[in-house]
Amino acid sequence: MPVDSKQKVSVIGLGYIGLPTAALIARGGAQVVGVDVSAHVVETVNSGRVHIEEVDLDGLVQGVVARGNLRASLSVEASDVFIIAVPTPVAEDRAPDISYVLQAARTVAPVLKNGDTVILESTSPVGTTEAMRDLIAELRPDLKMPAPGVAGDIAIAYCPERVLPGRILVELIDNDRCIGGITPRCARKALGFYRQFVRGACITTTARAAEMVKLVENSFRDVNIAFANELSVIADRMDIDVWEVIRLANRHPRVNILQPGPGVGGHCIAVDPWFIVHGDPENARIIRTAREVNDGKTDYVVAKSSDMIDAFAGEDVACLGLAFKPNIDDFRESPAVKVASRLARRYGKRVKLVEPYAQDLPMEFAGTGAELIDLDTALEQCGVFIILVDHDMFKSVPVDERAGKAVYDTRGIWPDQPRRLPEPAAQRIAV
Helix, strand or coil: CCCCCCCEEEEECCCCCHHHHHHHHHHCCCEEEEECCCHHHHHHHHCCCCCCCCCCHHHHHHHHHHCCCEEEECCCCCCCEEEECCCCCECCCCCECCHHHHHHHHHHHHHCCCCCEEEECCCCCCCHHHHHHHHHHHHCCCCCCCECCECCCCEEEECCCCCCCCCHHHHHHHCCEEEEECCHHHHHHHHHHHCCCCCCCEEEEEHHHHHHHHHHHHHHHHHHHHHHHHHHHHHHHCCCCHHHHHHHHCCCCCCCCCCCCCCCCCCCCCCHHHHHHHHCCCCCHHHHHHHHHHHHHHHHHHHHHHHHHHHCCCCCEEEECCCCCCCCCCCCCCHHHHHHHHHHHHHHHHEEEECCCCCCCCHHHCCCCCEECCHHHHHHHCCEEEECCCCHHHHCCCHHHHCCCEEEECCCCCCCCCCCCCCCHHHHHHC
């Protein structure tokens, strides 16, 4: 379906989802306004640059800004379609925080007119789209809101993203989309919009079902990762190579065990399961346990790392990687940051951080004395290596360059690494 070049689209929130979405819609010919609360983000986008790392996004944004199809603003403008893509974090008590969504709805409400469409893309607990509708109804009593049996003056729908960092521009187009409307008519209106730039299948349902679909997808993944992480701890205690066990077990035609790591990170998998737990704490037993297992794996890695560091007293420690997954610059909810920052607070200047996708250290390392160095320097200076992220750069280090290093590999990227044993205490004292 060709893009309606006469329509105006506002995207609220220019983060990892909002900016790529705005740029793709603009590339089709629509007039797009990206709205963000950060003056820096607005200035960056309006200059044709990007503030986030994503494959091919910089060139796309530069092009659509130059053609006049995309511009950024600090304020919401009257439009035909509004896409809300703002954060939905969890609070300290792990309750979902939808305040950013509701605030976005408050900013959109004054400029709404008959015939507009409002689409929420932020991962949200079940009932958030309806809460947004009710807030808009309160703010705009002159507009008839959609409800069962009521067409409404505007359409309100929920359509979560399903993208992988590093492939966002590809997957926004090719992945199937689940579109939930407050009413079937709302869902069809949103479907017509997404068909303009999505090649994947677009399936309609209710808003509540669509909200649950996104939470279920990420909870399913979290549960499966928890199995792998729990298995890695058990195998470690039994002195068994977990990577070999998984590789051989996966030769079974109906077994597909995922790879363990230092925990689970990112803006989705480490957060979304708590939305289900909060919605029904009595019955969400496996989902809760999986979250606890994955968070507990981070604690286990800190303890194991500390034992190794203590065994090689006086040697500098290289923590390889801070991102929540390989080959990206996204540190949100990263277990690598949690592990490395706790080690930095304990061991101070001995800790060196290697992260090829960072120019500066995250704020978690402020005042620790830890420093950011490159991989070659780490290989020259450090005797202990804690592998936290499986960046391609780290995988490429040959065994002869890491000979004699004490290594705790949470990602299984150096299976040929010889084990280095600490010197007996008496020998260390003699030296």
